[in-house]
Amino acid sequence: MxxxxxxxxxxxxxxxxxxxxxxxxxxxxxxxxxxxxxxxxxxxxxxxxxxxxxxxxxxxxxxxxxxxxxxxxxxxxxxxxxxxxxxxxxxxxxxxxxxxxAPEKIQPKPKKLVYEIFGSKYREITVKNQDLDGATYYLMSGHGGPDPGAIGKLNGRLLCEDEYAYDVTLRLARGLIECGAAVYMIIRDPNDGIRDESFLTPDKDEVCYPDNEIPLSQLARLQQGTEAVNQLHTLNKNKFQRLVVIHVDSRSTKENIDVFFYHDKGSNSGKRLANTLMQTFMQKYATHQPNRGYNGSVSERNLYVIKNSIPPSVFIELGNINHTRDQQRFIIPDNRQAVANWLRDGLIEDYKKSIK
Ligand SMILES: [Zn+2]
Incomplete structure (x- = not known):
């Protein structure tokens, strides 16, 4: 071997x-x-x-x-x-x-890229436009490694937060790269690319960027991810940078929570980012599911990662892993893709506003 x-x-x-x-x-x-x-x-x-x-x-x-x-x-x-x-x-x-x-403008940008992290089916990416040219994103899916995060149940099977958050995050990463962004996946799985399956098999082999084992202790885990982001922030200084943290909540089976956005107190850029993302979701739901109603919200929240990370950040809860309607957002691969696309569109909107 x-x-x-x-x-x-x-x-x-x-x-x-x-x-x-x-x-x-x-x-x-x-x-x-x-x-x-x-x-x-x-x-x-x-x-x-x-x-x-x-x-x-x-x-x-x-x-x-x-x-x-x-x-x-x-x-x-x-x-x-x-x-x-x-x-x-x-x-x-x-x-x-x-x-x-080389001077930025003269340099021909490659149109085709290959990233193994997306898995065999999705590893090749064609860059479609330059809407996010100049933007750098740190994408952090919740939990991973020894910590599966929230666990839901459906048809006798377990739904682990870290797997579903990771799949949406990967899809978002790919969408951002297609628009010319530089993207860092902070939580990384060496062999789970984008998965077009309803039930994502839980595993524990995720690592934290670049390839550090994830500790079990919650604080150590949060510190590790935050540190990875802050080091990269230094490397990319003077660039437009945003951190997007993606989780799935778990509450009582009755509580449908929709997609919630949190930002750190006192971060205007984070607040604008969260608001822009929520507005994008409102518009998308109004267009695609006009009778559904959308009850998401934006609020301040004292969360370690967004509080201690240097780049402006948003913390997203994609829904309640125990609620039947929210579960559709996770277990149907097309829905995971739609959520990722909407987040991408929101991030493009935020970038346009920010560089004006
Ligand atoms: Zn979580």
């Missing part, structure tokens, strides 16, 4: 956009004999190998992936013992230049 080692996900430079993008159809016509090669050793990742050999990871990450894509492991990991080519140092004109080294 090959040992899959340190993922390219686990370094920060490679993570500018959620993870590592593989760019398609790059034509690098260069003589093969000039490539330097390296053998991956234990603990090596693309970032560390580049750095060790005097390459700027920011500049050469994508050329390296392009050059070695047939030899990389899952999520662009290096496999111990395999030999990899180092990019030629004068390839910068034929490779897509990194943002850091």
């Amino acid at each position: 090959f040992q899959i080692i340190k993922s390219a996900f686990s370094n920060q430079h490679s993570l500018k956009i959620l993870s590592v993008a593989i760019f398609f159809s790059l034509c690098i016509h260069l003589p093969a004999q000039e490539y330097q090669t390296v053998k991956a050793a234990k603990g090596d990742g693309i970032y560390s190998v580049l750095k060790k050999n005097g390459y700027s990871p920011a500049q050469f990450l994508n050329p390296f992936i392009e050059l070695n894509k047939s030899k990389l492991g899952k999520d662009n990991t290096l496999i111990i013992g395999r030999t990899y080519r180092l990019p030629l140092k004068d390839t910068t004109t034929s490779a897509i230049p990194n943002k850091v080294s």
